[in-house]
Amino acid sequence: MSKVIACIDGSSASDSVCDYGAWVASRLEAPLTLLHVLDKSRYPVENDFSGNLGVDAREHLLSELAELDTRRNKLALEQGELMLEEARLRAVAGGVAEPVLRQRHGHLLETLSELENDTQLLVIGKQGEEHSDGTHVGDNVERLVRTLHRPILIAKGEFKVPQVVMLAFDSSETTRKSVEMFAASPLFRGLSGHLVSVSKDRQTLSKDLEWAEKTIRDAGHELQCAVLDGEVEPALHQYQQEHGVDMVLMGAYGHSRLREFFVGSTTNNMIRNATVPHLLLR
Numbered sequence: 001m002s003k004v005i006a007c008i009d010g011s012s013a014s015d016s017v018c019d020y021g022a023w024v025a026s027r028l029e030a031p032l033t034l035l036h037v038l039d040k041s042r043y044p045v046e047n048d049f050s051g052n053l054g055v056d057a058r059e060h061l062l063s064e065l066a067e068l069d070t071r072r073n074k075l076a077l078e079q080g081e082l083m084l085e086e087a088r089l090r091a092v093a094g095g096v097a098e099p100v101l102r103q104r105h106g107h108l109l110e111t112l113s114e115l116e117n118d119t120q121l122l123v124i125g126k127q128g129e130e131h132s133d134g135t136h137v138g139d140n141v142e143r144l145v146r147t148l149h150r151p152i153l154i155a156k157g158e159f160k161v162p163q164v165v166m167l168a169f170d171s172s173e174t175t176r177k178s179v180e181m182f183a184a185s186p187l188f189r190g191l192s193g194h195l196v197s198v199s200k201d202r203q204t205l206s207k208d209l210e211w212a213e214k215t216i217r218d219a220g221h222e223l224q225c226a227v228l229d230g231e232v233e234p235a236l237h238q239y240q241q242e243h244g245v246d247m248v249l250m251g252a253y254g255h256s257r258l259r260e261f262f263v264g265s266t267t268n269n270m271i272r273n274a275t276v277p278h279l280l281l282r
């Protein structure tokens with residue numbers, strides 16, 4: 001059975017990731033896995049510090065360093081276990097009866113790639129432990145979004161039960177999938193939507209918007225539609241803030257008929273300046 005996977009680490013985003021993971025799992029009636037990956041790049045199994053030391057000195061140094069690495073990794077794993085247990089209790093309080101705890105020593109992207117076929121939706125923080133100033137998109141986030149072909153919810157801010165979702169629409173295949181997902185998925189049942197595009201060529205966009213609006217309304221959702229002028233990211237986020245949007249649903253790193261829309265760095269800008277969770281589709 002496909003799972004919701006929430007990635008827990010030592011960052012300030014972990015509580016939000018856990019809460020949104022529990023909310024998603026409950027809405028989808030899917031199992032929740034809380035995953036902690038101890039990064040090999042920060043906690044390697046072996047290091048080579050031998051250099052040009054003599055044989056006896058080298059052997060003594062390597063023995064001591066190996067012991068230190070073993071102790072350091074053990075402490076990091078134990079800390080991860082404590083974080084997972086705290087996350088488990090938080091998820092249970094959020095309505096998930098039996099979240100599964102998993103811990104790996106490896107690389108996050110490799111681990112999630114291995115689990116991809118059994119993943120329904122992934123929840124991660126905007127930044128990992130390596131970033132704390134709120135102005136960067138974590139390196140792992142960008143790599144994951146570009147590599148995995150599963151919906152990825154990037155948690156942001158303190159958890160709030162979403163009531164209003166904004167669909168950023170540009171007629172691309174990916175954003176058409178987001179329309180179909182919003183219309184059909186139990187994740188969005190009972191939520192109102194805003195279908196929003198940024199375009200100078202409204203006539204070309206009109207037929208696709210009509211299809212999207214009909215698809216969503218036929219599924220029983222309340223919907224407001226808007227076509228905005230200006231630069232994509234600032235226009236969308238200004239609309240989101242002005243209309244009390246709790247979550248943004250958008251395509252990521254896709255080819256668009258409208259050249260300025262959701263290509264390359266626009267996705268990063270959307271994530272970087274996010275004040276609410278963003279659900280990304282590939």
